[in-house]
Amino acid sequence: MSDVAVPKLRIGVLGAGAISQAAHLEACRKARNATLYAICDAAEDLLQAVAVVHQPCTTFTDYDQMLADPNVDAVIVAIADQFHVAMASKAIAAGKHVLVEKPMGVNVEECEALTAQVGASGLTLQVGTMRRFDEGIAYAHEFITEEIGEVLSMRAWYCDSTHRYAITDALQPLIRTSGGAVRPPGDPKANRRSYYLLGHASHLVDTARFLCGEIVSLRAELVEKFGAFSWFISTRFADGSIGHLDLTMSVRMDWFEGFHVYGERGSVVARSFQPWYLRTSEVECFSESDGLYRRPLGADGHFWRRQVEGFADTILNGAPQRGADAHDGLAAVRTLVAIQRSLDSGEEVEVAGIVGAV
Numbered sequence: 492m493s494d495v496a497v498p499k500l501r502i503g504v505l506g507a508g509a510i511s512q513a514a515h516l517e518a519c520r521k522a523r524n525a526t527l528y529a530i531c532d533a534a535e536d537l538l539q540a541v542a543v544v545h546q547p548c549t550t551f552t553d554y555d556q557m558l559a560d561p562n563v564d565a566v567i568v569a570i571a572d573q574f575h576v577a578m579a580s581k582a583i584a585a586g587k588h589v590l591v592e593k594p595m596g597v598n599v600e601e602c603e604a605l606t607a608q609v610g611a612s613g614l615t616l617q618v619g620t621m622r623r624f625d626e627g628i629a630y631a632h633e634f635i636t637e638e639i640g641e642v643l644s645m646r647a648w649y650c651d652s653t654h655r656y657a658i659t660d661a662l663q664p665l666i667r668t669s670g671g672a673v674r675p676p677g678d679p680k681a682n683r684r685s686y687y688l689l690g691h692a693s694h695l696v697d698t699a700r701f702l703c704g705e706i707v708s709l710r711a712e713l714v715e716k717f718g719a720f721s722w723f724i725s726t727r728f729a730d731g732s733i734g735h736l737d738l739t740m741s742v743r744m745d746w747f748e749g750f751h752v753y754g755e756r757g758s759v760v761a762r763s764f765q766p767w768y769l770r771t772s773e774v775e776c777f778s779e780s781d782g783l784y785r786r787p788l789g790a791d792g793h794f795w796r797r798q799v800e801g802f803a804d805t806i807l808n809g810a811p812q813r814g815a816d817a818h819d820g821l822a823a824v825r826t827l828v829a830i831q832r833s834l835d836s837g838e839e840v841e842v843a844g845i846v847g848a849v
């Protein structure tokens with residue numbers, strides 16, 4: 492066996508809140524090519540409690556100090572959506588690579604500025620739409636690109652469940668909280684429409700773009716009844732194919748997520764599971780060339796760890812970026828804003844040129 496040490500990306504995680512405790516800290520510790528070097532949170536009690544569990548090399552309550560540490564190669568920005576761009580931008584300015592939680596930002600202009608800054612820096616920025624690292628979805632992407640020829644149409648749905656918290660409470664570690672946690676002013680989550688678009692449609696839109704490419708125009712409808720919301724969005728893709736996206740918050744049944752893609756020489760059907768099961772999507776890819784269905788097992792369903800490994804591979808080895816890059820993050824936010832503009836106008840909306848916020 493070789494005793495040559497594998498180079499590891501030294502990661503500083505900004506934010507010791509829910510998503511870091513449930514996903515990123517363990518992902519950094521388990522990743523074959525990364526180490527959890529630092530955790531930073533302004534809430535010292537939370538920081539210390541989380542550090543006891545995850546044992547980083549060091550901790551910071553001050554983000555600028557973490558960025559000034561030359562041992563930090565890259566930062567995971569795992570804080571409220573409203574802070575993403577400002578903190579990702581600081582990291583890039585400090586010469587650190589960035590994995591920023593989804594959505595990349597909360598308005599188009601700030602995402603454009605960050606995308607330009609990243610482009611000029613030569614650093615890697617990846618957006619945390621981790622479904623791209625679900626082996627089943629990655630296989631579907633490859634199959635669509637290589638096997639099925641032209642795409643005719645697609646449907647994708649992302650329907651949260653009214654039973655979400657029973658499931659997540661059973662699966663996640665006990666989440667520590669602190670009264671000292673830094674939060675954006677007001678209560679952005681109180682506006683359910685914008686919160687659901689930013690927080691949840693960001694996954695749906697990214698998956699649709701990952702599978703079928705750029706969304707050039709869309710028309711959205713929204714119905715709200717008994718406290719539930721259903722967005723139906725008709726999309727046109729750059730290759731002339733059409734799509735239907737369904738975001739429903741929340742269905743009175745189990746979590747329901749998946750997609751169909753119909754192509755010239757084959758089709759793909761996929762079912763994804765509540766993310767905290769860490770279970771690879773069930774994907775069936777049919778090819779007209781041999782009349783067979785292919786279905787990957789995807790035994791390794793830890794898409795948060797796989798996301799960190801992909802990020803580190805790009806930075807350490809120059810591997811092609813498999814995760815969403817800044818352009819994808821910007822396009823996703825533009826698409827989310829276009830959904831809202833279409834609802835406002837009742838018209839089909841071109842996505843290019845859309846500015847503003849959801």
Ligand SMILES: NC(=O)c1ccc[n+]([C@@H]2O[C@H](COP(=O)([O-])OP(=O)(O)OC[C@H]3O[C@@H](n4cnc5c(N)ncnc54)[C@H](O)[C@@H]3O)[C@@H](O)[C@H]2O)c1
Nearest residue numbers: 506507508509510532533534554569570571572592672673
């Ligand atoms: N990928 C997914 O499926 C997924 C799932 C859940 C949440 N998220 C995203 O993760 C992000 C974080 O969500 P959360 O629920 O963990 O948030 P949270 O509010 O629970 O935690 C954020 C933590 O960051 C700290 N913080 C914020 N700004 C800071 C600063 N400048 N310096 C030091 N500490 C700072 C806060 O004190 C807080 O403890 C959100 O953008 C959310 O959309 C993604």
